[in-house]
Amino acid sequence: MPNLPPPSRHARHWLLNPEIAFLNHGSYGACPRPVLDAQDRYRDEMERELVKFFMIDVEPLLDRARQAVADFVGCDLQGLAFLPNVTQAVATVIDNLELRQGDEILVNDHEYSACISTFTKAAKRSGAHVVKASIPFPTPSADAIHDAVMSAVTPRTRIALLSHITSPTALVFPIARLVESLRARGIETLIDGAHAPGQIPLDIRAINPHYYTANLHKWPSCPKGTAFLWVHPERREGFEPLALSARAHLTRADRDRFRCLFDYIGTDDYTGFLAIPDALEFMGALEGSWDALRNRNHTLALEGRRILCDALGCDPATPDDLVGTMATVIVPGAGLPSGGTAPGKYEDPLQERLVANHRIQVPVWSLPSQGRRLLRISCQAYNSREQYEYLARALKQELAPEPRA
Template sequence: MSVSPFRAHWSLAPDIVYLNHGAYGACPTAVLQVQSELRAHLEASPMRFFVREYEGRLDEARTALASFLDADPEDLSFVSNATSGVNAVLRSLRFAPGDELLTTDHEYNASRNALDWVASRSGAQVVTAALPWPSPTPAAVVEAVLARVTPRTRLFLVDHITSQTALVLPLQELVQALRARGVETLVDGAHAPGQVPLSLRTLNAGYYTGNCHKWLCAPKGAAFLHVRKELQEDLKPLSVSHGHNSPRQDRSRFRLDFDWTGTADPTPALCVPHALRTLERMLPGGWPALMADNHAKALAARKLLCERLGVQPHCPDEMVGSMATVALPDGYPTPPPPPYYRDPLQDRLITEHHIEVPIIAWPQAPQRHLRLSAQLYNTHTEYQRLAEALEALLR
């Protein structure tokens, strides 16, 4: 089996075919080295670091990330992960009995749980739009969502790229259509930054939170929350700290609140600029070439698996990013209760064939989908090996 020369940039186990970058990402060794140096610098003089250096370093990281996302740095704050960003927004807003909180049936489980919990405490109702599946189209997705909007709809929670089905949703059209109806959108963009081109300035969603540890390949614990300026006043982080009553006038309350929520390891966020530069330099065309390469690889892998398993692709190419799902034949042993990543077929792929790839019960068992990821370190022969393993196991 051929090994990608890019794999040398990551410390992935050499005996594992890793086709699951979308789950937790993987951080290049060069970025981890910078993080180690930052941690050593911090621990050498914690007072110097946090009191005299931290704010300036954080501003530099924020500016670099804002440039990549085409956003105003003033509207951007770091959080630990996208789930924290979703919770910060949902738990800051106020809802009343009779209010409707709209989402889709493809929403990520953790974010859906947060939505359900907030609704249960306020008496609001969660309304679920069923997206067309299989064979969705961008227009059909927009139509399905707008059909569930009523005068009581207060917020729309949506994945930019769905976790279970890896669909790149028509976010620009959804945000614009919802705003025209007076409804703000909270985007769970956990997978999107670095997987698809993203301009937060153009999108103009009310709230957008995304991970930096997945496709941007920063260390775990780096994520962001972007809030449109006129909506920032009502937002608070999950931990309210010193910024709440700070007398400073040189910074917005939004940044004072979110930039310091208590002592924690800030090095994941501070490594974001280095992660952006590291990935940008891996291909001559930089980030656009990297995203295009991963997209083409994901499409080719999906085509290969569909042909070998005798199934049809479930969505058009335009709704695929650097991940893709493939339907699996029914009849394999029923998976245990959640977490879904302990599917028996997934366990056999890793234990017998040393292939790491998630199998997801969707829409519900025994229906199942495989979700593959495509990163620079993956090769076509790895997907061929996956196809051969699946043929053997499913027989």
């Protein structure tokens, strides 16, 4: 059993296995114990009086959670829907689009595969086409991202899917500028902010997209299955969830239809959403404020990246202003053509060895379009600088016997 470096002083709040150096908050988040306790209390309330909970209590509790989210991400309440994850939020938007023959859907080679797959399925049915822009990695500047996306626009581009922070490469896109340029060309925008809330300050109103979705179970460390979708007033009329519930035929004077439809999409465990205010408060208090926590994690991401680049003898792949609280480094060796994310095993043998020989959990994957092998670190409150130093030593050891690409 290797001697693991200590995580930060905040790690005591998490259930994370102390025998693993956990450097992958980005994939599934990690929820601290006090937030899980809060969710348990809502779950107990639900199970004590189920009918009262679902018919009377849940709406005001969801309204309280919605207010907390709206304040946190800078949007109005009326277009804010809770959904279990970004995958389903993106599918919901696509289902409402009414794509036409010949429409082009603009994506890029750093987008999350689930979102591209759902667009591809919709395109097949409607005769639309998915067009993929290529964004270089290493990425010299925000301008390079902006220009790569805009150069793939044509008169047929109907909608653009853009990550606010990309999954494989952890790039913070210049999202407000991109939305502005695309709007000027009459193109709708669907922003995949899966990683944005909690990593960077967020003001959706200022970005002004048509649709913005994000996960709260990632960086705000809410319970699993907590995401939101915000729909711009221009697109709200007639916008519906994928499934209509037993309440969908009802008209109510006291609540708008958008909220009624999305607040109840059938029997489910809604308690994760109810614990959102608890998570935002708990996480925000760890370092004194959300700004302080984000700044701490951002500084750690830059430090962690520098430690890894020094060990690998390479330059950072992006300027610092494209980094949030994750960072991706290019690792010697060829990336897997599959992307390296198939479940059932850790596909890249380097990831397998980091787990087996060093007890480090960190993703090693690839950008298949560019043949790069990548490693992405995450920096959350529970991580420490010593953990990235330990990873750097482990990487040097594991890469030494590999043939140079």
